[in-house]
Amino acid sequence: xxEVTFLExxxxxxWEEMERDPNVFLIGEDIGRLGGAxxxxxxxxxRFGADRVVDAPISETAIIGVAVGAAAMGKRxxxxxxxxxxxxxxxxxxxxxxxxxxxxxxxSVSLPMVIRGPSGGxxxxxxxxxxxxxxxFFHVPGLKVVQPAFPDDAYGLMKxxxxxxxxxxxxxxxxxxxxxxxxxxxxSDDFIVPLGEARIRxxxxxxxxxxxxxxxxxxxxxxxxLEAEGISLEVIDLRTIKPLDMETVYNSVRKTSKxxxxxxxxxTGGVGAEIAARIAEHLFEWLDAPIMRVAAKDSxxxxxxxxxxxxxxxxxxIVLAARQLARY
Amino acid sequence: MAIPVVMPELxxxxxxxxxxxxxxxxxxxxxxxxxxxxxxxDKVNTELPAPASGILKQILAPANATVRVGQDLxxxxxxxxxxxxxxxxxxxxxxxxxxxPPESETAASPVPEVAPTPTEVPREQRTGVDxxxxxxxxxxxxxxxxxVREHNLSEQELLSIQGTGVGGRITRADVERYLAQxxxxxxxxxxxxxxxxxxVAAPHEGEEIxxxxxxxxxxxxxxxxxxxxxxxxxTVIQVDVSRLVEFRERNKxxxxxxxxxxxxxxxxxxxxxxxxxxxxxxxxxxxxEDQIIVRHYVHMGVAVALxxxxxxxxxxPVIRDAHKKSLIELAxxxxxxxxxxxxxxxxxxxxxxxxxxLTNPGSYGALIGTPLINHPQTAILGTYAIVKMPxxxxxxxxxxxxxxxxxxxxxxxxxxxxxxxFLQRVKQAIEAFEFFR
Numbered sequence: 001x002x003e004v005t006f007l008e009x010x011x012x013x014x015w016e017e018m019e020r021d022p023n024v025f026l027i028g029e030d031i032g033r034l035g036g037a038x039x040x041x042x043x044x045x046x047r048f049g050a051d052r053v054v055d056a057p058i059s060e061t062a063i064i065g066v067a068v069g070a071a072a073m074g075k076r077x078x079x080x081x082x083x084x085x086x087x088x089x090x091x092x093x094x095x096x097x098x099x100x101x102x103x104x105x106x107x108s109v110s111l112p113m114v115i116r117g118p119s120g121g122x123x124x125x126x127x128x129x130x131x132x133x134x135x136x137f138f139h140v141p142g143l144k145v146v147q148p149a150f151p152d153d154a155y156g157l158m159k160x161x162x163x164x165x166x167x168x169x170x171x172x173x174x175x176x177x178x179x180x181x182x183x184x185x186x187x188s189d190d191f192i193v194p195l196g197e198a199r200i201r202x203x204x205x206x207x208x209x210x211x212x213x214x215x216x217x218x219x220x221x222x223x224x225x226l227e228a229e230g231i232s233l234e235v236i237d238l239r240t241i242k243p244l245d246m247e248t249v250y251n252s253v254r255k256t257s258k259x260x261x262x263x264x265x266x267x268t269g270g271v272g273a274e275i276a277a278r279i280a281e282h283l284f285e286w287l288d289a290p291i292m293r294v295a296a297k298d299s300x301x302x303x304x305x306x307x308x309x310x311x312x313x314x315x316x317x318i319v320l321a322a323r324q325l326a327r328y
Numbered sequence: 329m330a331i332p333v334v335m336p337e338l339x340x341x342x343x344x345x346x347x348x349x350x351x352x353x354x355x356x357x358x359x360x361x362x363x364x365x366x367x368x369x370d371k372v373n374t375e376l377p378a379p380a381s382g383i384l385k386q387i388l389a390p391a392n393a394t395v396r397v398g399q400d401l402x403x404x405x406x407x408x409x410x411x412x413x414x415x416x417x418x419x420x421x422x423x424x425x426x427x428x429p430p431e432s433e434t435a436a437s438p439v440p441e442v443a444p445t446p447t448e449v450p451r452e453q454r455t456g457v458d459x460x461x462x463x464x465x466x467x468x469x470x471x472x473x474x475x476v477r478e479h480n481l482s483e484q485e486l487l488s489i490q491g492t493g494v495g496g497r498i499t500r501a502d503v504e505r506y507l508a509q510x511x512x513x514x515x516x517x518x519x520x521x522x523x524x525x526x527x528v529a530a531p532h533e534g535e536e537i538x539x540x541x542x543x544x545x546x547x548x549x550x551x552x553x554x555x556x557x558x559x560x561x562x563t564v565i566q567v568d569v570s571r572l573v574e575f576r577e578r579n580k581x582x583x584x585x586x587x588x589x590x591x592x593x594x595x596x597x598x599x600x601x602x603x604x605x606x607x608x609x610x611x612x613x614x615x616x617e618d619q620i621i622v623r624h625y626v627h628m629g630v631a632v633a634l635x636x637x638x639x640x641x642x643x644x645p646v647i648r649d650a651h652k653k654s655l656i657e658l659a660x661x662x663x664x665x666x667x668x669x670x671x672x673x674x675x676x677x678x679x680x681x682x683x684x685x686l687t688n689p690g691s692y693g694a695l696i697g698t699p700l701i702n703h704p705q706t707a708i709l710g711t712y713a714i715v716k717m718p719x720x721x722x723x724x725x726x727x728x729x730x731x732x733x734x735x736x737x738x739x740x741x742x743x744x745x746x747x748x749x750f751l752q753r754v755k756q757a758i759e760a761f762e763f764f765r
Contacts, residue, residue, distance in 0.1 A: 228623075230616045257471045257500045285474040288500040328494050 002184060007177040009151035009184050010116075011040050013158035014078065016187045018048055021076060024162055025052040027063055028080025028117075037082050038118060038177060060090035064115060068098050071113040076162055081117030084171055085131045098167040099142035114161045116170035119147075120214055120264055121301045121312050123175055130301035130308075132213070132265040137169050138242050138274070144195055145242040147171040149216035151182035153239050156193030164195060173214045180217070198245035200252070204234035207325050208252040210275055211262040212238040215313065219262055222318035231326045233260075241271055246278055253279055257288035258325045262318055267295040289328040294321050330403035331380045335395045338369050338676050343495040345369040346394045346542040347401070352384050358404060365401060370546035372643075372679070373672045382406040392539055396495070467497060475503050485510075543641045554703035558738035562698040565733050565751040569714055571761040572596060573729045587656055594630065594688055595658040597711050600757040602626040602650040605684055608750040610742050611707040611735075612683050620741060626651040629682030629702060630662060632669040638692075643669045644702065646682045690714060690731065699736045707737040707747070709754070 004012060018024045025048075026041060032055040035042030045053045056063045060081060067077035081087045087094065094115065101111045121130035137143050144166055148154040154172070161168040185191040201216060202223050209219045216237045223233035234252050238245065253259055259279055261272035276291045294317045302308050335345055348366040352358050363375035364384065378384075385405040389395045468476065468486075476486060481503070489506045491498040531537045540548060576591055583591040605612040605626050613622040628650035634640035645665040650658065668674040685702045690713040699710040712732040719728045733754060737747050756762075 228621060230619045230621055257469075285470045288469045288471045328497070328499075 002186065003181055004151055004155075004184055005178050006151050006154055006172075006180045006182075007038060007040060009155040009182070010158055010172060011042070012184065012187070013155045013162075014041070015044070015047075017076075017159055017162045018044070018052065019187075021162075022052075023074065024076045024078065025054065025070070026078050026080065027054040027056050027066055029056055029058055029063070029082045031055060031080050036080065038174065040172075041080070060086050060088075061093055064090035064093035064098065067113045067115070068093060068101065068111060071098075071111040071167075072101065072109050076112045076114075078114045078116060078162060081115060083125075083129050084117040084119035084133055085128045087115065087117070087133060087169075091136075094137065094143070094167070094169075095140045099140045101142075102166070103142060110165040111167050112163075112165045114158075114168050114170055116158075116161075116172060118174035118177070119171045120173040120175055121296075121308060122214065124303065124305060124308065125174070125301070126303035127300050132171070132263070132296075134169070134171055134241055135265055135270050138271050142167070143242065144168040144240065145171070146195065146240050147173065147213040148193075148239055149173070149176065149180075149201075149213055149237050151180065152184050152191075153193050153199070153237070155184040156191050157195065157239060160192050160195050163192070168195070171213065175214045176217070193239065196240045196243040196245055198236050198238045198240070198248040200234060200248065201237045202233065202235040204232035204256070206232045206256055207234070207258045207260055207322055208249065208256045209233050209235045209260045209262060209318070209322070210238065210249055210272070211235065212241055212271075213264060215262045215264050218313065218315045219318055221315045222322060225315070225319055226322055226326075229323070229326075231322060233322060244275065244278075246275075246282075249275065249279065250283055253283050254286050257286055258328070259287075259289075259291045260294065260318070260321055260325055261291065262294045262313060264296055264313060266298045267293060268298050270295050289325050292321050292325055294318050330385055330405050331382070332400040333364065333376065333379060333402040333404060335367070335389075335397050335399050335401055336376065337397050338367070338372065338374060342369045342397060342676060344394050344396045347389050347391050348373065348542070349391050350387060351375070352378075354384055354387050356384050358382065358384050368542035369676075370543065370550075372674055372676055373543075376401075378404060380404050380406050392541060394541060469497075469500070471500050472498055472503055475500065475507070479507055543643075547641060550703065551700055554701050557703055558701045558706070559740050560698070560701060560736055561739045561744070561747075562734055562736045563744065563747050563751060564696060565735075565748075565755055567731045567733055567755045567758050568719065569593075569729050569731050569758060572758055573714065575761065583659075587660065589656070589659045589663050591659065592662075593690075593711070593714070594686070595655050595662055596758065597688075597709070597754075598628050598630070598647065598650055598658050598662070598686060599653075599655055600754045600762075601684070601686060601709050602628055603757060604750055604753040606651055607753060608746065610746060611737060611750055613706050613741060614683075614704040615706070615738065615741055616704060623683050625649055625683070627681050627683045629685035629705075630666070631685060631687040632666050633692075634670060634672075643674065643679060644682060644685060645669050645674055645678050646680065648681070684708070686711065696732045697734055699734060701736055701738055706741050707735060710734040710736070 014026070026044060030037060031041040032045040032050060032053045041053065063079050067079040070077045098111055098113065101109055120132050134145050134147060137145050144164065146157050146161055146168060148157050158170060161170050202220055204223065211219050216235065219233065219235045223235055226233060234256060236249060236252060261275050263270050263272045272293045272295060276293065279291055294313045296313055297311045299311050301311055338345065345367045348368045350365050352364045358364050358378040358381065360379070360381045361377045364378045365376045367374055367376055382404040385403045387402045389401045395401060489498050489502050492502055493499040572593065576593065580591045583589070606624065609622045609624060612626060613620050626649070628647045629644040630647060631642055631644050633642050647658065647661050647665065653661070665674070665678060682702065682705065684705055685708040687699050687708060688711045689697050690711050693713050695713050695715065697710055697712065699708045701708050712734060714729050714731045716727050717730040718725050719730065733751055735747055735751055
């Protein structure tokens with residue numbers, strides 16, 4: 001085991017996969033000579049060369065388009081969005097080209113590609129460097145969507161994403177990059193976290209909290225606070241958002257009968273809406289309280305710190321909602 | 329469109345409120361944000377502003393009615409809408425529209441009539457626990473209904489369960505607790521004999537009947553629960569307050585001038601108790617089910633009687649983090665918060681979350697007493713009248729100002745010696761006058 005930051009865990013996974021499989025290559029803006037805006041690919045150009053660490057022009061459409069073409073020809077590209085906010089520029093390549101490829105080719109062509117990049121707020125990044133766009137892609141068949149919360153998961157899921165034969169969108173929360181540290185296995189262990197499996201990060205009795213990304217840490221903080229009040233939260237880290245591991249969620253809800261879903265994106269139409277709907281549909285008779293959500297306000301992420309705090313969900317929001325549920 | 333006036337959520341634990349009186353009558357013009365009705369809840373009295381300008385069209389909840397949060401109290405017809413209503417086209421008859429046959433054809437129409445939608449069984453016919461609601465009209469969540477069905481719980485059994493959820497709702501935990509008890513009980517507990525329905529008494533001459541509502545009702549229910557839950561014991565100690573009295577007499581005027589706050593004894597008692605509670609945290613704890621929540625901070629509730637003779641009840645505003653505050657801060661906050669309590673302008677948040685309560689029956693001359701614990705707290709400290717008394721000091725009789733401190737505590741969590749030591753600590757702080765360390 002080695003102790004690394006969240007960012008270093010992703011870097012280690014990329015490095016080791018490139019060492020393991022010559023088909024894996026990287027493409028993105030400033031990832032080569034600069035080593036990436038956040039330094040994720042620092043030192044990669046020197047080790048793997050410009051053919052496998054491709055500095056691309058500022059065109060997300062081109063970056064994703066090249067990745068699609070290369071993947072169709074048997075390569076395993078990992079395309080970096082400098083900020084996940086800008087994936088919108090390559091939206092058509094993702095949802096109309098990459099997602100549909102296998103379907104359009106009658107199953108004869110698969111696209112083993114990863115689109116990864118930093119997302120999320122709480123860093124004063126303002127409007128275009130703070131968004132959480134997972135819900136857009138969550139809606140599209142043919143894509144997989146991942147957002148880890150801990151270094152070991154980031155490491156194991158990145159390896160799984162690169163080895164998967166479908167387009168995988170990998171959201172890396174930038175708030176976690178250097179804040180969160182943890183142990184990851186040695187490269188020789190060939191450690192993988194399978195896509196589509198949630199993880200119970202904290203077992204509890206009274207309320208099931210379903211969440212992912214940076215909100216996992218907020219939920220754990222809230223759970224710690226509420227412990228003193230005798231309220232016990234079970235915190236489920238989805239890790240993979242699509243496909244959803246509803247079995248883990250259902251098992252927990254059967255135990256607690258109360259659900260709080262927490263996500264950082266705007267409330268309306270978020271991933272939590274789908275989770276709430278599935279629980280209501282399949283577990284109606286197990287519920288002892290309304291399903292509740294804590295999410296961002298239906299707004300953009302402002303630059304001013306107090307306003308950013310106001311718009312994005314907080315630990316206090318989770319504590320208040322959980323208290324309300326506990327009392328119900 | 330008429331705009332509803334809704335019973336607002338006046339605090340996180342408030343589920344219902346009582347109408348004290350309407351400040352406007354039906355048919356009267358109201359302005360947006362103008363107070364139109366006075367509402368009383370468990371915690372506070374408040375005036376509700378009109379959500380819109382217009383005419384108070386219909387009052388749904390008369391004075392003394394108890395209404396759940398979220399329910400409509402009245403409707404306001406916006407002024408603009410009045411003329412709109414007048415000019416609105418007549419309602420469309422049900423037979424109108426593309427699919428309705430001309431009236432003349434209706435009778436002879438060969439088209440079979442659309443089967444009527446199955447009518448719902450009237451609510452009162454849905455008996456017992458299979459229905460969405462039990463006979464008492466309590467809401468049962470889906471999971472509670474499922475458990476009730478699976479375990480064949482009778483309606484009587486269901487009604488015997490004390491709900492701990494919002495508004496007495498029976499939670500999953502409540503039913504499961506009941507089932508566990510039923511499983512271990514040697515034989516089925518006979519259902520209690522039905523209580524005769526309370527008859528509404530007509531007042532005899534010289535009597536009046538007051539409905540138990542609002543704050544009084546909340547106090548009644550709360551204190552009953554407290555008395556039935558906590559195992560009450562009271563311990564009394566005498567404190568020689570010579571130095572305190574002397575200090576106050578000497579400094580009250582300069583204090584007022586310097587800090588703009590009246591110097592009373594209470595802040596001293598809050599300070600002494602808060603400091604001592606950090607040393608004796610079990611008195612600052614709560615017993616919740618099988619867990620003891622021990623707090624290492626002090627939110628001090630201070631009982632404030634309302635009305636000249638205390639006839640308007642009692643409210644307990646909370647001084648948060650009292651253990652961190654200086655005497656002057658405490659004095660200032662106490663004055664503000666007590667004033668707000670007396671003028672009924674206190675917010676629900678300001679009366680929640682106390683971990684310990686201080687009451688001062690001394691303010692009306694009481695010499696000694698047994699205060700009731702403010703559930704789910706574990707203890708309450710009463711400060712009683714300061715009276716000059718003969719005391720024996722070094723085998724001589726002296727006259728000293730003496731006060732009784734009476735601590736009521738929950739014997740389930742706290743034993744006598746612990747309570748006694750706490751009182752000694754408070755006494756020592758007051759007698760040695762340790763406030764400006």
